[in-house]
Amino acid sequence: xxxxxxxxxxxxxxxxxxxxxxxxxxxxxxxxxxxxxxxxxxxxxxxxxxxxxxxxxxxxxxxxxxxxxxxxxxxxxxxxxxxxxxxxxxxxxxxxxxxxxxxxxxxxxxxxxxxxxxxxxxxxxxxxxxxxxxxxxxxxxxxxxxxxxxxxxxxxxxxxxxxxxxxxxxxxxxxxxxxxxxxxxxxxxxxxxxxxxxxxxxxxxxxxxxxxxxxxxxxxxxxxxxxxxxxxxxxxxxxxxxxxxxxxxxxxxxxxxxxxxxxxxxxxxxxxxxxxxxxxxxxxxxxxxxxxxxxxxxxxxxxxxxxxxxxxxxxxxxxxxxxxxxxxxxxxxxxxxxxxxxxxxxxxxxxxxxxxxxxxxxxxxxxxxxxxxxxxxxxxxxxxxxxxxxxxxxxxxxxxxxxxxxxxxxxxxxxxxxxxxxxxxxxxxxxxxxxxxxxxxxxxxxxxxxxxxxxxxxxxxxxxxxxx
Amino acid sequence: xxxxxxxxxxxxxxxxxxxxxxxxxxxxxxxxxxxxxxxxxxxxxxxxxxxxxxxxxxxxxxxxxxxxxxxxxxxxxxxxxxxxxxxxxxxxxxxxxxxxxxxxxxxxxxxxxxxxxxxxxxxxxxxxxxxxxxxxxxxxxxxxxxxxxxxxxxxxxxxxxxxxxxxxxxxxxxxxxxxxxxxxxxxxxxxxxxxxxxxxxxxxxxxxxxxxxxxxxxxxxxxxxxxxxxxxxxxxxxxxxxxxxxxxxxxxxxxxxxxxxxxxxxxxxxxxxxxxxxxxxxxxxxxxxxxxxxxxxxxxxxxxxxxxxx
Ligand code: SF4
Ligand code: SF4
Numbered sequence: 001x002x003x004x005x006x007x008x009x010x011x012x013x014x015x016x017x018x019x020x021x022x023x024x025x026x027x028x029x030x031x032x033x034x035x036x037x038x039x040x041x042x043x044x045x046x047x048x049x050x051x052x053x054x055x056x057x058x059x060x061x062x063x064x065x066x067x068x069x070x071x072x073x074x075x076x077x078x079x080x081x082x083x084x085x086x087x088x089x090x091x092x093x094x095x096x097x098x099x100x101x102x103x104x105x106x107x108x109x110x111x112x113x114x115x116x117x118x119x120x121x122x123x124x125x126x127x128x129x130x131x132x133x134x135x136x137x138x139x140x141x142x143x144x145x146x147x148x149x150x151x152x153x154x155x156x157x158x159x160x161x162x163x164x165x166x167x168x169x170x171x172x173x174x175x176x177x178x179x180x181x182x183x184x185x186x187x188x189x190x191x192x193x194x195x196x197x198x199x200x201x202x203x204x205x206x207x208x209x210x211x212x213x214x215x216x217x218x219x220x221x222x223x224x225x226x227x228x229x230x231x232x233x234x235x236x237x238x239x240x241x242x243x244x245x246x247x248x249x250x251x252x253x254x255x256x257x258x259x260x261x262x263x264x265x266x267x268x269x270x271x272x273x274x275x276x277x278x279x280x281x282x283x284x285x286x287x288x289x290x291x292x293x294x295x296x297x298x299x300x301x302x303x304x305x306x307x308x309x310x311x312x313x314x315x316x317x318x319x320x321x322x323x324x325x326x327x328x329x330x331x332x333x334x335x336x337x338x339x340x341x342x343x344x345x346x347x348x349x350x351x352x353x354x355x356x357x358x359x360x361x362x363x364x365x366x367x368x369x370x371x372x373x374x375x376x377x378x379x380x381x382x383x384x385x386x387x388x389x390x391x392x393x394x395x396x397x398x399x400x401x402x403x404x405x406x407x408x409x410x411x412x413x414x415x416x417x418x419x420x421x422x423x424x425x426x427x428x429x430x431x432x433x434x435x436x437x438x439x440x441x442x443x444x445x446x447x448x449x450x451x452x453x454x455x456x457x458x459x460x461x462x463x464x465x466x467x468x
Numbered sequence: 469x470x471x472x473x474x475x476x477x478x479x480x481x482x483x484x485x486x487x488x489x490x491x492x493x494x495x496x497x498x499x500x501x502x503x504x505x506x507x508x509x510x511x512x513x514x515x516x517x518x519x520x521x522x523x524x525x526x527x528x529x530x531x532x533x534x535x536x537x538x539x540x541x542x543x544x545x546x547x548x549x550x551x552x553x554x555x556x557x558x559x560x561x562x563x564x565x566x567x568x569x570x571x572x573x574x575x576x577x578x579x580x581x582x583x584x585x586x587x588x589x590x591x592x593x594x595x596x597x598x599x600x601x602x603x604x605x606x607x608x609x610x611x612x613x614x615x616x617x618x619x620x621x622x623x624x625x626x627x628x629x630x631x632x633x634x635x636x637x638x639x640x641x642x643x644x645x646x647x648x649x650x651x652x653x654x655x656x657x658x659x660x661x662x663x664x665x666x667x668x669x670x671x672x673x674x675x676x677x678x679x680x681x682x683x684x685x686x687x688x689x690x691x692x693x694x695x696x697x698x699x700x701x702x703x704x705x706x707x708x709x710x711x712x713x714x715x716x717x718x719x720x721x722x723x724x725x726x727x728x729x730x731x732x733x734x735x736x737x738x739x740x741x742x743x744x745x746x747x748x749x750x751x752x753x754x755x756x757x758x759x760x761x762x763x764x765x766x767x768x769x770x771x772x773x774x775x776x777x778x
Contacts, residue, residue, distance in 0.1 A: 078579065080576065080579075086576075111576075112575060178538065197648070201707045201708040203708070215578045215579075217575065217577055220617060
């Protein structure tokens with residue numbers, strides 16, 4: 001999946017769609033398999049990116065990957081205090097209150113005890129009750145930034161960060177499970193927890209650096225985003241994607257080299273995004289197609305891989321980036337970083353406008369510090385973020401030259417080629433990003449065609465397919 | 469002619485030896501069992517609170533922290549005291565151990581773990597696997613009691629949770645071999661009750677001796693089985709491999725006083741199970757064993773005489 005953050009309006013429709021379909025039941029009240037958090041902020045659960053606290057992800061030691069949890073087993077699973085105390089409202093009150101000048105109100109109730117409670121935190125508290133000056137300094141992504149500058153009124157910035165399970169290639173959740181209840185489906189890469197095998201130990205939840213596994217206190221087993229597999233198998237997008245108001249979500253398959261996953265996960269930090277991209281194969285390469293066929297990948301998947309928005313945005317155009325690649329799980333949800341407000345300048349006519357000639361060179365003057373985005377999406381590698389933002393700006397510049405300045409496509413194309421793009425790329429991007437057409441290309445699965453994942457480290461070949 | 473006769477004698481002798489070891493194993497091997505499950509006539513104590521005060525816990529066994537497979541426990545030890553008894557139809561384990569905190573997460577609690585105890589049995593007689601969780605050749609049957617959910621029967625068939633290095637060596641990243649499963653409904657034959665008082669748990673676990681499921685070994689009066697105990701302390705976030713275990717212990721079930729007759733005994737408040745209970749009188753177990761030995765010796769003598777003649 002790719003999420004284009006510029007387009008997220010923070011409406012939480014995705015979260016509600018997911019909740020209504022999957023987690024509106026006892027034991028999962030606090031669980032938002034899809035959540036939307038506001039940045040800068042601490043997220044859900046609070047400061048989940050701080051692995052010193054939560055013990056998630058992999059650590060590279062002597063060229064070996066080890067689960068942080070395995071190095072120190074004293075990490076605890078997150079508590080309701082880290083998430084929030086789930087609450088409901090006493091809607092009855094709306095009908096029974098005496099008629100007053102003010103609007104009627106409903107008291108919040110603890111969802112478990114049904115007793116009145118004082119709400120102290122919520123799944124997107126950073127946004128709901130603002131207070132960024134208090135909460136935002138605790139965001140773990142300020143590393144290397146003088147955060148005080150950005151907490152000043154006028155200099156402050158914000159964007160939304162919707163999150164689901166990343167259905168990682170090198171997931172930390174699965175190997176942490178002594179019961180081997182967590183597994184990746186070879187046919188489409190969806191990561192699931194076998195509810196018959198799960199014993200509720202919560203090692204997976206500690207190991208997942210994204211905190212995307214939720215213990216169900218009612219069943220005593222852990223649960224997670226299932227990428228709406230019953231929908232996906234029939235060619236339909238997940239509920240979050242279908243319902244997304246901002247049309248920010250793109251779903252497609254990619255072909256990748258399963259045998260190289262461990263090697264990619266061990267890349268030096270600043271090379272992690274590059275190594276991750278190199279795993280993704282060119283679905284037009286005849287050799288790749290042949291190997292895919294030999295490995296039993298069905299034709300409709302190969303065709304879908306050639307039309308996949310994930311392939312284009314992550315691999316070909318390098319617009320999309322993984323969230324916290326330094327956790328080394330090779331997450332398969334990618335984010336096109338927000339092209340935050342372009343700082344306006346007094347132009348020749350004494351009007352505030354974007355001096356477009358200077359936009360691309362002045363990319364470091366954008367409101368959201370590049371460093372902040374790099375800490376979040378590129379393990380600190382600012383060049384990866386710059387490349388993505390520059391390309392996004394180049395597309396806008398290209399269309400501006402045509403629409404505003406009346407240049408021909410051929411003339412305007414100079415700004416594209418400067419950033420390694422073609423007119424055809426720009427047209428495709430326009431259709432996908434601006435018009436939001438064909439946001440999902442999902443081949444239907446046929447059970448009888450299921451392939452098995454090649455065991456890691458053995459032989460060449462295509463490891464299978466992964467939904468992005 | 470003589471050679472084939474000798475072969476016949478040898479095979480008869482082998483057959484007899486096998487018969488001896490199968491029927492009167494403990495007698496022949498002379499191995500003293502670690503635990504004797506005494507035969508008691510009538511109903512077994514089911515209520516843990518009563519058991520805490522009335523059942524004498526005769527045996528004590530030290531448990532040590534599991535230190536072999538991921539996730540490794542902190543070094544440490546514990547001790548359980550227990551008693552095992554049967555009434556010819558059911559076997560009861562009375563297990564008592566000290567635990568300063570009563571950890572019983574109930575309701576919307578997501579970060580706490582229950583206190584627990586388990587007993588593991590080999591599914592087949594024969595070679596015993598490593599004390600934790602069996603292996604593919606030697607599966608184990610486990611009853612696990614948790615403070616918040618009670619007893620559950622499990623079947624496990626492979627040492628689980630290999631460390632990262634072992635996993636890499638075995639290329640097990642994607643392995644879907646599930647080492648442990650909740651046993652099918654027909655194997656959920658355990659009754660449990662628990663009582664916590666003054667820093668101590670008493671857990672009563674009772675099951676019928678007989679079993680029709682291949683995953684649950686039948687326990688017969690007069691036979692021996694092997695068991696391993698394990699306990700978990702919820703306050704220390706112990707669960708899964710973070711546990712303390714005993715070594716394998718042999719348990720001999722005393723002969724029942726009489727052959728069983730079908731009767732009905734109420735084992736839980738909610739369910740009634742039909743079981744077989746011993747009748748009155750009958751041949752004592754020691755007599756059967758003695759008779760078998762005499763028959764075998766006589767047979768040996770006959771074979772020897774025949775051999776000499778031939
Ligand atoms: S985000 Fe990755 S590590 Fe976490 S649950 Fe999903 S697949 Fe597992
Ligand atoms: S539905 Fe779409 S736009 Fe709305 S919060 Fe979710 S991801 Fe953002």
